[in-house]
Amino acid sequence: MAEQVQATLDRMVEPLADLQARGIFSADEIAQTVERRRQQEYLLKRTAIRREDFLQYIQDETRLEKLRELRTKRIRRKQQHKQGPNDDPSPGDSHIRKHVHSLWNRILQKFRSDSSLYLEYGDYLKQTQAHDRLGRLYARAVQLFPRQGDWWIQAAVHE
Secondary structure, three states: HHHHHHHHHHHOOOHHHHHHOOOOHHHHHHHHHHHHHHHHHHHHHHOOOOOHHHHHHHHHHHHHHHHHHHHHHHHHHHHHHOOOOOOOOOHHHHHHHHHHHHHHHHHHOOOOOOHHHHHHHHHHHHHHHOOOHHHHHHHHHHHHOOHHHHHHHHHHHOO
């Protein structure tokens, strides 16, 4: 179990280092983020995984993404005044969002029959304007819940 958690955390090193190098997060904030993620990953590796553990982890990561967006905008405003616009994407920019999507995929695999989780993920995808993922979510939900007309309507509206 410890090896799996460590492997998951090792995949996060480069994007987090990028966020630190660009001045979005300090070294202390990165260390706190890694420790929080380590604790939450251990919670998700238990034999009796709770739905609330996943949702808390997702909520924490969503807050972290909002903070990253605010700080990135502030840094870009400062840079534009000095040298002009620079919108080169960095590995850290999409890291947190990808991590949230992977958490949603994990919770949906674990709790397949919980239709409310699909609704929550759909709301998140609408907020983040991830329309391609939203289309795939609707296709998956229609397959799993073919007799729930709400899914068919939402999928049709999305298309």
